[in-house]
Amino acid sequence: MKVKTVSLAVVLSLISYNANAKEFVLTDTEKNIAKGNWSISNQDLGVNGNKFTIQNTVLKGGKQDGTELLTISSDDFTIKLIPTRGLGILSVVGDGVRMGWDSPVDEVVNPKYINLESRGGIGWLDGFNEMMVRCGFEWTGHAAQADGMMYTLHGRAQNTPVSKLIVDISDKTPHTITVKGLIKENTFKKSNLETWVSLSYVPGSKEFTVHDVVTNKSDYTRDYQIIYHSNFGTPILEEGAKFVAPVKEISPFNDYAKGGLNTWQTYLGPTKGFDEMVFNVYPFADTNGQTQVMVTNKAGDKAAGIAFNINQLPVLSLWKNTDTLKQGYVTGLEPGTSFAYPVTIEREQKRVRQLEPGQSTEFTLTYSLLSNKDAVTKYAEKIKAIQGEQQTKVVNEPMAKE
DSSP states (O other), X not given: OBOXXXXXXXXXXXXXXXXXXXXXXXXXXXXXXEOOSEEEEHHHHTOOSSOOEEEEEEOXXXXXXXXXXXXXXXXXXXXXXXXXXXXXXEEEEETTEEESXXXXXXXXXXXXXXXXXXXXXXXXXXXXXXXXXXEEESOOSSOEEETTEEXXXXXXXXXXXXXXXEEEEESSTTOOEEEEEEEEEEOTTSOEEEEEEEEEEOTTXXXXXXXXXXXXXXXXXXXXXXXXXXXXXXXXXXXXXXXXOOEEEEXXXXXXXXXXXXXXXXXXXXXXXXXXXXXXXXXXXXXXXEEEEEEEOTTSSOEXXXXXXXXXXXXXXXXEEEOOHHHHEEEEEEEESSOSSOHHHHHHTTOOEEEOTTOEEEEEEEEEEEOSHHHHHHXXXXXXXXXTTOOOEEOOSOSXXX
C-alpha cells in the first residue's frame, strides 16, 4: 500500500528548530555530543506560569547501566522517557493514577544487553516494561524466519538509542515542551529508514501528543510498519475494567482468543494460567478520520485514552494479559498500520505499507490521563458519538493462522 508524501513543511517542523523556543541538544552523534546528566526548570529559564522541570539521568548498574532516562515533571504530572530505548515512554503518573504497568522486567534495560534473536526471535521481551513501545518501523509483529533472515518480534526501533536528542521549550505561553529523538534503522543493502520521534507536553495539562515522521532515505522503495504498543496495568486495570471504543469490526487473533470473544469489552482480575488474548479491531472514526479509545477501571473514575487518525493508523490490536500480578497484569491498546501477525502474513493481506525513495509519512497520537469520573464520562461520550447508531460486526474466526 502506498502512502501520500508528507509535505516538506511537516518534516522541517519536526527536525528544524523553532525560532520561538529554547533549544537544548543533549545528544548528537554527528557532533559527538552526549551531555548525559542534565536538567532545566522554568525557574532556570525565567518562565512564569506552571512550574516544570526536565531532567536527563544516566542510570547505573545491572542491565540498565548506561541507559538514559528523561523525566518531565509539572505540578502532579510526570512523564518518563527513555532515549536509549527509542524514546519510548516508561510511565506517566498524575493525580495518583499511573499509565503504565508492572513487568517482571524491573530495570530499564540497555539495548546492548538484549539479543533480539534469542528464544527464537523474542529477545525483545527481555526489555519490555514500558507504557508505550514503538513496534517497527522496518517491520513489526510476531517473529518469523523468511527472506533469508529472522524478523524478530516487533522490530528494532524500541531497542535503538536515538542518534539525536533535542529538548525544545517554547518561549510563548503555554510554554510547550517538546522532546525529539532520531531513530536510525540503517543497514547495508537493507533498510535506510530514519524516524524523528517526538513527545509534546503543555505544563499543567493531563495529556500529551506523540508525533513521529518516518522517512525512507534509500534509493529504493521500502516497506514499513508500526504498532504503538500502549500498555496499562493497575490501578486502571482491574476486575470489571472496560475497553471502550467505537468498534466497526472485531475478530479473534487466534483460536485461543475465540474463547473470550463474548467478553471482549471487559477484563478479569489477575488470573493464574491466563494466556495472552488478542483481538483485531477496525475502529469507526469521524468525518476527518479521527477516533479515540480508552481503558477505564470498574468505577469509571480512572482511565487512559488514546486519540489517533485511522488514515494514518487504520487498525488496533487489543491485547489482554490478565495473568498474575507478578507475571505482568496488563492490557495493550495498540493503534497500528498492521496487526501483530508476522510480516509475512501482513504482506499477504496487503497491510504492509511502502515508502518511495525520499518519501515521508507521519503519525500523531494524543494520550490522555483521565483521573476523575467527569473526565472519563466526557471522553466516553465522544467515543459514543463516533459510534453513533453504527453496529459492531463480530467475526468469529481469526483472519489468519500463524
